[in-house]
Amino acid sequence: xKSARRSLxxxxxxxxxxxxxxxxxCDTARARELKIVATTxxxxxxxxxxxxxxxxxxxxxxxxxxPHYLQxxxxxxxxxxxxxxxxxxxxxxxxxxxSPIIDGSRNKSIRVGMRGHLDASENVLRLQVPSVRxxxxxxxxxxxxxxxYWLDPLNGRIVARAIAERLAQxxxxxxxxxxTNLVAxxxxxxxxxxxxxxxxxxxxxxxxxxxxxxxLLEFLDQRNLREKLGxxxxxxxxxxGMRIVTYHRSWTYLAHRFKLIIPAExxxxxxxxxxxxHLAKVVExxxxxxxKAILMEPxxxxxxxxxxxxxxxxxxxxxxSSVGGQAGATDYLALMDLIVNRLxxxxxxx
Amino acid sequence: xxPVGSILFAREKKDDRLISVAMLFTAVLxxxxxxxxxxxxxxxxxxxxxxxxxxxxxxxxxxxKRYEARLKGLERRLQELESSKAHPRAEGRDETSxxxxxxxxxxxxxxxxxQMTTEAGLSFPSVGRVFQSFNPDISVVLDSSYHxxxxxxxxxxxxxxxxxxGHSHAHGHGHEHAHLDDGFNLRHAELFLxxxxxxxxKAWAMAAVSESDAELEEAVIQTTCLPAGxxxxxxxxxxxxxxxxxxxxxxxxxxxxxxxxxxxxxxxxLNEKGVQFSxxxxxxxxxxxxxxxxxxxxxxxxxxVGGGHLPRREGPRLWVEWLxxxxxxxxxxxxxxxxxxxxxxxQEAHDGNSDGIEDHWLDxxxxxxxxxxxxxxxxxxxxxxxxxxxxxxxxxxxxxLEVKDHLLTRGFIGRSRTDEQDGLYAQGAYGFLPRWRxxxxxDRVGLTNRNRLPDGTRNHFDETDRWSAMxxxxxxxxxxxxxxxxxxxxxxxxxxxxxxxxxxxxxxxLGKHGAHKF
Numbered sequence: 111x112k113s114a115r116r117s118l119x120x121x122x123x124x125x126x127x128x129x130x131x132x133x134x135x136c137d138t139a140r141a142r143e144l145k146i147v148a149t150t151x152x153x154x155x156x157x158x159x160x161x162x163x164x165x166x167x168x169x170x171x172x173x174x175x176x177p178h179y180l181q182x183x184x185x186x187x188x189x190x191x192x193x194x195x196x197x198x199x200x201x202x203x204x205x206x207x208x209s210p211i212i213d214g215s216r217n218k219s220i221r222v223g224m225r226g227h228l229d230a231s232e233n234v235l236r237l238q239v240p241s242v243r244x245x246x247x248x249x250x251x252x253x254x255x256x257x258x259y260w261l262d263p264l265n266g267r268i269v270a271r272a273i274a275e276r277l278a279q280x281x282x283x284x285x286x287x288x289x290t291n292l293v294a295x296x297x298x299x300x301x302x303x304x305x306x307x308x309x310x311x312x313x314x315x316x317x318x319x320x321x322x323x324x325x326l327l328e329f330l331d332q333r334n335l336r337e338k339l340g341x342x343x344x345x346x347x348x349x350x351g352m353r354i355v356t357y358h359r360s361w362t363y364l365a366h367r368f369k370l371i372i373p374a375e376x377x378x379x380x381x382x383x384x385x386x387x388h389l390a391k392v393v394e395x396x397x398x399x400x401x402k403a404i405l406m407e408p409x410x411x412x413x414x415x416x417x418x419x420x421x422x423x424x425x426x427x428x429x430x431s432s433v434g435g436q437a438g439a440t441d442y443l444a445l446m447d448l449i450v451n452r453l454x455x456x457x458x459x460x
Numbered sequence: 461x462x463p464v465g466s467i468l469f470a471r472e473k474k475d476d477r478l479i480s481v482a483m484l485f486t487a488v489l490x491x492x493x494x495x496x497x498x499x500x501x502x503x504x505x506x507x508x509x510x511x512x513x514x515x516x517x518x519x520x521x522x523x524x525k526r527y528e529a530r531l532k533g534l535e536r537r538l539q540e541l542e543s544s545k546a547h548p549r550a551e552g553r554d555e556t557s558x559x560x561x562x563x564x565x566x567x568x569x570x571x572x573x574x575q576m577t578t579e580a581g582l583s584f585p586s587v588g589r590v591f592q593s594f595n596p597d598i599s600v601v602l603d604s605s606y607h608x609x610x611x612x613x614x615x616x617x618x619x620x621x622x623x624x625x626g627h628s629h630a631h632g633h634g635h636e637h638a639h640l641d642d643g644f645n646l647r648h649a650e651l652f653l654x655x656x657x658x659x660x661x662k663a664w665a666m667a668a669v670s671e672s673d674a675e676l677e678e679a680v681i682q683t684t685c686l687p688a689g690x691x692x693x694x695x696x697x698x699x700x701x702x703x704x705x706x707x708x709x710x711x712x713x714x715x716x717x718x719x720x721x722x723x724x725x726x727x728x729x730l731n732e733k734g735v736q737f738s739x740x741x742x743x744x745x746x747x748x749x750x751x752x753x754x755x756x757x758x759x760x761x762x763x764x765v766g767g768g769h770l771p772r773r774e775g776p777r778l779w780v781e782w783l784x785x786x787x788x789x790x791x792x793x794x795x796x797x798x799x800x801x802x803x804x805x806x807q808e809a810h811d812g813n814s815d816g817i818e819d820h821w822l823d824x825x826x827x828x829x830x831x832x833x834x835x836x837x838x839x840x841x842x843x844x845x846x847x848x849x850x851x852x853x854x855x856x857x858x859x860x861l862e863v864k865d866h867l868l869t870r871g872f873i874g875r876s877r878t879d880e881q882d883g884l885y886a887q888g889a890y891g892f893l894p895r896w897r898x899x900x901x902x903d904r905v906g907l908t909n910r911n912r913l914p915d916g917t918r919n920h921f922d923e924t925d926r927w928s929a930m931x932x933x934x935x936x937x938x939x940x941x942x943x944x945x946x947x948x949x950x951x952x953x954x955x956x957x958x959x960x961x962x963x964x965x966x967x968x969x970l971g972k973h974g975a976h977k978f
Contacts, residue, residue, distance in 0.1 A: 142678055174840070176840060179841070179844060180838065183786075183789075183836070184796055185789060185794070206973065206974075206975050210977045210978070216740050218685050218687075233565070235568060250936070315554055315557035316553075316554075319564050366560075409842060446910070
């Protein structure tokens with residue numbers, strides 16, 4: 111009986127090997143199409159805009175989850191296995207799951223340092239980069255800075271350019287297409303940011319340069335173009351210098367771009383859930399500074415925010431911080447639209 | 461009949477209408493033709509003039525249209541020319557300002573880097589932080605616990621003498637059993653060092669340091685460059701013989717491992733020197749197959765005792781094959797099935813009359829096979845709330861040995877001894893609150909539990925059951941408190957003993973942020 115079982119096992123093993131060999135041949139015979147795997151939906155959306163129809167783009171996250179707590183699943187390994195390009199947010203956001211996925215995929219072309227591995231944070235403008243020695247007593251502080259950088263549209267623009275450059279390296283024949291797509295994406299983003307008319311007249315890159323140096327309004331006033339400022343910049347302009355409270359330290363870049371101030375988070379420390387004593391302090395702060403809005407992602411529990419709101423009259427603004435996090439956040443530009451609209455509505459309300 | 465009739469009827473009505481319309485149409489045509497013929501029949505001077513004027517007008521109109529079309533074409537060409545001149549200018553303008561923007565960004569970035577390095581007091585401003593990254597990743601896991609049990613002799617002794625699973629007195633390579641004292645215990649401090657070696661390999665070493673000694677649990681070189689989904693691993697490492705075996709003790713959902721793993725593979729599990737080859741099949745689902753060749757030092761099923769009374773057995777003495785299958789489940793679900801098999805050489809030395817001197821020696825082979833499954837539900841909520849892990853496994857062991865030498869009863873030489881034991885476990889954990897988990901585990905070993913001794917006696921032993929419940933709290937990913945209670949019904953010397961166990965465990969990890977496998 112024992113030998114019968116052994117021969118059965120052996121036969122199963124052999125037939126498996128045969129099947130696998132067959133599958134292997136089929137796989138190599140299939141035509142190649144550039145495959146991109148991005149870790150988040152935001153990167154997926156930008157990569158899609160740049161790649162156009164020349165690549166398939168998938169993402170590990172779906173957008174309505176807390177990106178810090180995602181678990182590595184075998185199906186993610188399957189996604190990474192055939193990828194030509196792996197795009198990560200970087201700045202240690204994916205540290206808890208990236209290496210089992212990439213190691214598990216045995217795909218050497220997407221390992222860190224290879225051409226198929228793109229850290230989208232490489233060229234972005236970083237905020238909250240620790241300048242003192244960091245310990246974990248500070249909570250989930252990332253050594254290379256706050257990783258939620260995609261909420262600054264300028265960083266979205268920078269990421270698109272990095273993706274286009276990398277795609278051109280991977281598929282030189284399509285370089286022209288990627289370049290055209292990039293220009294179109296940048297133009298759309300610039301128009302969303304500054305308004306169509308102004309971009310047509312001044313040019314998006316120039317406007318961003320002025321915005322970076324803080325000279326934009328002065329420049330517009332000099333040329334009598336102030337009324338032509340549209341888009342997110344115009345929508346958020348009335349709220350410059352206003353204060354908001356957020357749940358997690360994930361809205362820093364948005365606040366920085368539109369000159370909002372975030373004096374406190376509901377989380378005691380990054381990654382540590384709110385406590386009663388901390389919330390009491392937040393309530394005092396919200397009352398004292400007349401803060402009108404508490405901004406949070408849909409995947410966090412509303413309890414803490416509702417508590418603070420009930421004691422202060424501030425509004426709770428639940429808004430996705432990633433593409434796919436809420437209905438309407440269908441792509442990167444739509445996400446930013448959604449955030450700007452929700453936030454400006456709440457801040458405008460008396 | 462009725463519906464058919466009504467259709468016919470409708471048809472008739474329709475035909476009637478068609479016929480009357482056609483008749484009307486013919487009548488109208490006839491009248492029009494008649495009046496036209498009448499007009500032709502009566503030509504008139506006024507009518508002729510009218511026709512000429514009409515013809516001139518038409519000619520004029522046609523000319524006007526032609527000129528208009530030509531004019532439009534010229535205008536369009538002019539516009540095209542103008543725009544083709546203007547377009548490069550606009551593009552050139554955008555390109556220059558794009559370059560200016562990039563210069564500005566670069567200035568900001570370098571400012572930030574400079575600020576970072578000076579504020580951090582680092583004297584490598586030009587190198588920035590990059591110089592750190594050649595250091596291997598370092599992490600330390602401290603695992604300490606408080607333990608209490610209701611037995612007089614201690615649970616460890618009960619497990620060593622459990623019916624059918626009793627200690628074989630094999631001499632392995634000096635593994636010290638991690639002794640659980642009643643009271644405070646430091647299981648170990650686990651030191652990890654690891655990095656990419658070069659573009660071809662990564663390597664890591666893990667030492668388990670206890671109070672009195674240290675053991676190299678893992679020292680691995682792993683390929684990162686092989687094509688076609690292949691990977692090789694060389695060194696000392698935990699075999700992928702089952703999910704629990706491949707995990708480090710601090711990754712388990714309970715303080716201790718399932719009984720079947722503990723009793724059939726020992727306290728250290730299959731932790732061996734050798735090589736592993738594995739292959740990720742190019743299937744649309746996750747299929748990973750591996751083979752391992754090990755030296756064979758496990759004291760319970762695969763080892764080499766040696767000495768003058770036993771034949772020399774050269775390594776590798778242990779061979780393992782395994783297969784992991786995971787369907788491509790969408791969304792929040794993850795499932796993995798594992799099948800594994802191990803066979804190898806096994807030798808034992810026994811002290812039959814308990815005088816402290818070995819008196820008979822056995823040689824043969826050991827074989828293990830099993831299967832396990834894990835299902836995970838990733839609720840994707842913050843702080844692990846709502847996550848579910850369900851896991852179960854089964855392992856069976858067979859030993860087939862021959863008496864090679866017997867100092868007490870020479871007649872037993874050449875006779876055989878066989879052992880057959882198995883066991884299973886099922887466990888689950890659920891994140892019932894942010895950062896809190898609840899777990900339950902059921903163990904049963906000895907569903908098959910028999911042996912045949914050299915003197916011909918056949919023994920059947922009883923089953924042992926154990927239930928464990930745990931609750932753990934992880935303030936962050938780097939610390940965890942766990943309370944676990946176990947109640948076992950142990951088969952011991954043909955009788956059953958009910959014993960309680962209580963654990964309080966604290967696991968903390970320092971250094972590099974570890975990544976968790978599925």
